Amino acid sequence: MIEVDQLTKRYGDVSAVTDVSFRCEPGTVTGFLGPNGAGKSTTMRMICGLAPPTSGSATVLGVPYRRIANPGRHVGVLLDAAAQHSGRTGRETLSLSAHVLGVDRERAGRMLRDVGLPAAAARRRVGGYSLGMRQRLGIAQALLGDPRVLILDEPANGLDPEGIHWMRTLLRDFADRGGTVLLSSHLLREVEAVADRFVVIAGGRIVAQGDKRELLTAPGGTYVRALDPGPLEEVLAASGLPARRGVDGSLTVDADAEAVGRAAAKAGAVLLELRPAGEGGLEELFLSLTAEPRETAP
Numbered sequence: 689m690i691e692v693d694q695l696t697k698r699y700g701d702v703s704a705v706t707d708v709s710f711r712c713e714p715g716t717v718t719g720f721l722g723p724n725g726a727g728k729s730t731t732m733r734m735i736c737g738l739a740p741p742t743s744g745s746a747t748v749l750g751v752p753y754r755r756i757a758n759p760g761r762h763v764g765v766l767l768d769a770a771a772q773h774s775g776r777t778g779r780e781t782l783s784l785s786a787h788v789l790g791v792d793r794e795r796a797g798r799m800l801r802d803v804g805l806p807a808a809a810a811r812r813r814v815g816g817y818s819l820g821m822r823q824r825l826g827i828a829q830a831l832l833g834d835p836r837v838l839i840l841d842e843p844a845n846g847l848d849p850e851g852i853h854w855m856r857t858l859l860r861d862f863a864d865r866g867g868t869v870l871l872s873s874h875l876l877r878e879v880e881a882v883a884d885r886f887v888v889i890a891g892g893r894i895v896a897q898g899d900k901r902e903l904l905t906a907p908g909g910t911y912v913r914a915l916d917p918g919p920l921e922e923v924l925a926a927s928g929l930p931a932r933r934g935v936d937g938s939l940t941v942d943a944d945a946e947a948v949g950r951a952a953a954k955a956g957a958v959l960l961e962l963r964p965a966g967e968g969g970l971e972e973l974f975l976s977l978t979a980e981p982r983e984t985a986p
């Protein structure tokens with residue numbers, strides 16, 4: 689279980705994270721999504737005790753992370769795969785972690801094989817690893833202590849398609865055995881395939897969270913994409929039907945298709961798509977929720 693309660697982090701004048709609250713339950717994978725600079729890493733660092741919050745709190749397994757004795761035996765963390773010591777081999781890296789955690793070295797060897805770093809790869813120095821190999825090593829490290837919770841920041845970065853598939857299966861199995869997973873990723877299709885719940889953050893604030901089914905089947909309304917969205921947006925606004933613009937230029941309108949179609953006809957808009965909102969899966973939801981507010985002409 690992970691509980692995040694009104695976490696806020698400011699760096700001087702920069703509000704990195706503002707009033708963020710969510711829970712991750714055992715037996716579930718929670719996808720933590722947001723555009724670059726949204727506040728995902730900062731939130732995860734606060735959960736893991738690496739950045740003190742300006743206000744608010746976070747607990748893992750009921751206590752602040754820093755109060756967990758030998759945390760690697762309870763919580764597997766992968767925040768920055770590039771941060772590993774480049775002069776050590778993969779095997780040395782994991783043996784050292786096994787020693788720190790009090791895990792037998794045989795398990796370290798097994799973990800390396802399990803994550804796809806067999807003997808030849810494990811004997812090489814980490815400095816010569818590809819990003820995908822570093823991620824695999826980081827995942828082996830996170831799993832080494834047989835934890836009940838996994839906190840992974842962009843674990844699929846740099847993995848090849850086989851690696852991404854492997855990761856998905858691993859996380860699903862982990863959760864199905866009662867584990868708790870919090871996972872951030874830019875790979876929306878992958879998150880959609882594996883996560884049970886989503887937390888979406890933009891500009892440091894939570895813009896949506898909930899069950900996958902609830903979020904992806906939710907809002908109703910109409911999704912419309914026009915060759916030039918500007919005039920349509922103006923007619924919609926003048927008709928009392930304000931639209932949310934996605935970063936792909938689409939508009940989501942709280943109205944039925946007929947009302948939007950009539951507005952489009954009035955605007956003389958050339959439509960490329962007109963359909964119920966929510967059919968475009970996680971990607972569409974993400975784009976509509978995380979679009980930057982548009983600057984209006986003076």
Ligand SMILES: Nc1ncnc2c1ncn2[C@@H]1O[C@H](COP(=O)(O)OP(=O)(O)OP(=O)(O)O)[C@@H](O)[C@H]1O
Binds near residue numbers: 730
């Ligand atoms: N140490 C720091 N000092 C100042 N500003 C910071 C610091 N760390 C993060 N920020 C700022 O906080 C905001 C959130 O950054 P964060 O790294 O948490 O975003 P993110 O969602 O993880 O982004 P990405 O997907 O690009 O990794 C950004 O505006 C970032 O510039």
